[in-house]
Amino acid sequence: xxxxxGHFSLILALLIAVAxxxxxxxxxxxxxxAWMSVARSAxxxxxxxxxxxxxxxxxxxxxxxxSVLYVASNSNSALPLQYRIAAVWGGHEGSMLLWxxxxxAWTVAVAWFSRHLPEEFAAxxxxxxxxxxxxxxxxxxxxxxxxxxxxxxxxxxxxxNPLLQDLGMGLxxxxxxxxxxxxxxxxxxxxxxxxxxxxxxxxxxxxxxxTTLAWVFLTLGVAFGSxxxxxxxxxxxxxFWDPVENASFIPWLSGTALIxxxxxxxxxxxxxxxxxxxxxxxxxxxxxxxxxxxxxVLTSVHAFATDPVRGVFVLALIGILIGGALLLFAWRAQRIxxxxxxxxxxxxxxxxxxxxxxxxxxxxxxxxxxxxxxxxALGAGKISVGRPYFETVFIPLMSLMLVLLGIGPIARxxxxxxxxxxIRLRWAFAVALLSAVLLxxxxxxxxxxxxLGLLLAVWILASAVTDLLERVRPSRDAxxxxxxxxxxxxxxxxxxxxxxxxxxxxxxxxxxENYESEKDVRMEIGDTVEVGGYIFQLQNITTxxxxxxxxxxxxxxxxxxxxEVAVLYPEKRTYRMQQNPMTEAAIDxxxxxxxxxxxxxxxxxxTWIVRVYHKPFINFLWAGxxxxxxxxxxxxxxxxxxxxxxxxxxxxxxxxxxxxxxGAVAG
Amino acid sequence: MxxxxxxxxxxxxxxxxxxxxxxxxxxxxPVLEKRLMALAADLRCLVCQNxxxxxxxxxxxxxxxxxxxxxxxxxxxxxxxIDYLVARYGDFVLFRPPLKATTLGLWFGPAILxxxxxxAVWRSLARRRRGxxxxxxxxxxxxxxxxxxxxRGETEQP
Numbered sequence: 067x068x069x070x071x072g073h074f075s076l077i078l079a080l081l082i083a084v085a086x087x088x089x090x091x092x093x094x095x096x097x098x099x100a101w102m103s104v105a106r107s108a109x110x111x112x113x114x115x116x117x118x119x120x121x122x123x124x125x126x127x128x129x130x131x132x133s134v135l136y137v138a139s140n141s142n143s144a145l146p147l148q149y150r151i152a153a154v155w156g157g158h159e160g161s162m163l164l165w166x167x168x169x170x171a172w173t174v175a176v177a178w179f180s181r182h183l184p185e186e187f188a189a190x191x192x193x194x195x196x197x198x199x200x201x202x203x204x205x206x207x208x209x210x211x212x213x214x215x216x217x218x219x220x221x222x223x224x225x226x227n228p229l230l231q232d233l234g235m236g237l238x239x240x241x242x243x244x245x246x247x248x249x250x251x252x253x254x255x256x257x258x259x260x261x262x263x264x265x266x267x268x269x270x271x272x273x274x275x276x277t278t279l280a281w282v283f284l285t286l287g288v289a290f291g292s293x294x295x296x297x298x299x300x301x302x303x304x305x306f307w308d309p310v311e312n313a314s315f316i317p318w319l320s321g322t323a324l325i326x327x328x329x330x331x332x333x334x335x336x337x338x339x340x341x342x343x344x345x346x347x348x349x350x351x352x353x354x355x356x357x358x359x360x361x362x363v364l365t366s367v368h369a370f371a372t373d374p375v376r377g378v379f380v381l382a383l384i385g386i387l388i389g390g391a392l393l394l395f396a397w398r399a400q401r402i403x404x405x406x407x408x409x410x411x412x413x414x415x416x417x418x419x420x421x422x423x424x425x426x427x428x429x430x431x432x433x434x435x436x437x438x439x440x441x442x443a444l445g446a447g448k449i450s451v452g453r454p455y456f457e458t459v460f461i462p463l464m465s466l467m468l469v470l471l472g473i474g475p476i477a478r479x480x481x482x483x484x485x486x487x488x489i490r491l492r493w494a495f496a497v498a499l500l501s502a503v504l505l506x507x508x509x510x511x512x513x514x515x516x517x518l519g520l521l522l523a524v525w526i527l528a529s530a531v532t533d534l535l536e537r538v539r540p541s542r543d544a545x546x547x548x549x550x551x552x553x554x555x556x557x558x559x560x561x562x563x564x565x566x567x568x569x570x571x572x573x574x575x576x577x578x579e580n581y582e583s584e585k586d587v588r589m590e591i592g593d594t595v596e597v598g599g600y601i602f603q604l605q606n607i608t609t610x611x612x613x614x615x616x617x618x619x620x621x622x623x624x625x626x627x628x629x630e631v632a633v634l635y636p637e638k639r640t641y642r643m644q645q646n647p648m649t650e651a652a653i654d655x656x657x658x659x660x661x662x663x664x665x666x667x668x669x670x671x672x673t674w675i676v677r678v679y680h681k682p683f684i685n686f687l688w689a690g691x692x693x694x695x696x697x698x699x700x701x702x703x704x705x706x707x708x709x710x711x712x713x714x715x716x717x718x719x720x721x722x723x724x725x726x727x728x729g730a731v732a733g
Numbered sequence: 734m735x736x737x738x739x740x741x742x743x744x745x746x747x748x749x750x751x752x753x754x755x756x757x758x759x760x761x762x763p764v765l766e767k768r769l770m771a772l773a774a775d776l777r778c779l780v781c782q783n784x785x786x787x788x789x790x791x792x793x794x795x796x797x798x799x800x801x802x803x804x805x806x807x808x809x810x811x812x813x814x815i816d817y818l819v820a821r822y823g824d825f826v827l828f829r830p831p832l833k834a835t836t837l838g839l840w841f842g843p844a845i846l847x848x849x850x851x852x853a854v855w856r857s858l859a860r861r862r863r864g865x866x867x868x869x870x871x872x873x874x875x876x877x878x879x880x881x882x883x884x885r886g887e888t889e890q891p
């Protein structure tokens with residue numbers, strides 16, 4: 067009964083979404099306030115009914131209703147409660163429902179927080195989001211219904227994939243979907259701007275906090291995925307250039323370009339066309355990613371169950387939404403015009419170059435991901451494109467951008483001089499060069515890759531410090547240090563923090579990739595192995611039952627110079643339903659290094675293959691991502707987005723400011 | 734080396750099992766194994782969902798790795814081992830796609846895109862320099878700007 071209620075609720079949500087799309091968009095074109103106000107109530111209605119559908123599905127999982135096909139495929143009566151809830155989005159159908167729920171929630175949030183926007187504009191934004199909801203809910207109802215029944219009902223379920231029975235399952239997909247959906251908000255803002263012909267610095271100011279927030283969520287989503295894969299898959303790897311990983315990374319790259327482009331549009335009124343195109347591009351990348359992952363064209367451990375019908379549907383959706391958006395852009399492009407002018411050397415030009423590099427990087431990753439498919443479709447043979455290709459292509463591109471990262475924030479808007487920049491950055495460059503030469507030597511093993519990586523990381527860090535020092539330099543009016551610090555906006559500190567996060571990430575990635583060490587050994591009880599200066603001794607192996615698995619757990623004592631550092635408990639689990647054994651690595655995390663122990667296969671009841679890793683500075687990776695997200699969050703909380711409209715500015719008089727210079731307030 | 738001796742000495746004092754020792758490497762020949770794993774990290778496991786030969790637990794992956802080991806012991810070079818696999822399984826087994834006529838677009842695409850992007854940026858900058866003359870601020874405009882800025886009492890930071 068409850069699943070049927072959920073199903074019905076979803077159908078109602080679809081109908082409301084149609085209303086949410088139709089009335090506000092037509093109403094905005096006709097100027098009908100009554101029709102435009104349908105937007106807010108419709109979005110609330112949609113959220114209500116999608117939530118009911120989601121709760122019914124969750125109920126089916128929690129109450130072990132195996133007469134629902136989706137529940138029977140992804141759950142089990144012995145599955146602990148928290149994983150039964152996470153299993154709701156463990157498969158394709160349920161994860162789409164989570165996506166739609168996230169979309170409905172964001173729509174309500176946008177409708178709520180856009181009350182100070184012109185009614186016509188807000189109606190268009192919510193209307194476009196309604197269009198997207200229509201597409202997605204229709205996708206669920208017609209091709210991926212989670213409420214389909216199973217007759218006769220299964221006695222017990224097939225259990226959730228053991229790899230997904232983990233905390234990461236509660237973090238990675240929800241944050242990822244928050245990011246994807248957030249970028250659909252940016253898309254809606256862009257389309258609304260094109261429709262209303264209003265594409266200026268004010269539009270950018272409305273759009274920017276939403277877009278940055280979406281970027282923060284996508285950053286965390288990708289980061290959680292990487293962090294989870296690191297400890298879950300048992301090989302200590304954190305990025306595999308797997309097609310599904312790329313599908314989430316490509317929108318992140320173009321999303322990063324988008325938030326930087328928005329910065330220029332907001333501050334200087336420039337890059338308007340580029341910003342709109344990037345918003346459309348980022349959203350299309352997330353749709354394309356959705357297509358790749360769910361249509362079955364890709365092979366990946368990550369891919370969902372395949373069905374070509376779904377692929378066709380998503381392609382049609384992409385065609386309609388993106389095709390429509392690009393047509394609209396082409397039609398309205400000549401109205402956009404250029405924004406404020408700037409010199410060849412200026413912060414704007416560097417941001418332009420930065421965005422170009424990011425888009426080329428995104429396109430290259432997309433190229434590598436799609437190329438095997440294209441070749442196969444054309445019958446020109448099967449190839450594989452993996453890590454060697456992506457690293458060869460991506461790292462040089464990003465290195466160029468990282469150099470720019472140190473210069474751009476210091477450059478002045480509109481006009482900067484190379485000589486001025488060189489003088490201001492001379493110390494930063496010196497420190498970077500020194501670190502690049504000395505630090506690898508201090509690690510007692512020279513590596514050119516490490517040197518280059520550290521050069522870039524310290525360069526960015528030193529440039530950020532230079533910027534901060536310049537801003538807190540004692541000024542003429544003798545304001546105190548605190549006053550000088552708070553004179554800078556939160557969004558400026560957010561930028562510094564996020565850029566420092568990039569530097570930390572680059573440092574961590576370079577150091578761990580080049581200085582990690584590993585040993586694969588055969589261990590019996592009492593045996594020891596030495597890795598990275600630490601001694602690992604296997605003390606004991608016991609059999610430990612779990613709620614839905616049976617595990618062989620080892621006790622591994624780690625010492626260094628005689629002192630005990632940690633006791634680790636790696637496991638090899640065999641889940642009752644899905645018989646494939648799964649390794650649960652044991653990690654001792656630390657600021658400077660991780661110690662990672664994973665069981666391989668047992669050679670005989672007393673001897674196990676054990677993989678022991680010493681991973682220096684790997685936690686810098688997660689810290690870097692976290693700093694980036696925090697920086698973005700800080701920027702979103704900037705005061706200027708929250709200052710209420712005190713009094714409306716009267717319409718401009720005859721001697722008004724020309725349009726393009728409206729945003730040129732900053733010096 | 735001395736660290737190993739110290740480790741064994743310590744173990745002799747605290748060992749729990751009668752025959753505690755330094756664990757033997759999983760492989761018989763660690764040097765060969767390192768070479769094998771370096772190769773296997775860039776080879777595809779043919780029966781898995783997009784995993785490398787190095788990480789795969791599959792039976793076929795083990796068989797392939799054993800075959801590679803046997804060849805290396807017989808003195809085959811890295812390239813010969815790879816050629817052997819490609820001859821049997823095609824380019825699909827390589828994660829680094831070979832440079833052929835069909836993969837020219839793949840290998841040169843990013844560079845071409847970069848060149849196009851840089852040209853586009855350059856032309857955009859040039860067009861901007863040529864096309865835009867700043868409209869001078871009128872007296873009324875200046876007065877209005879001052880009124881606005883004075884009323885808010887704050888300036889925006891870059």
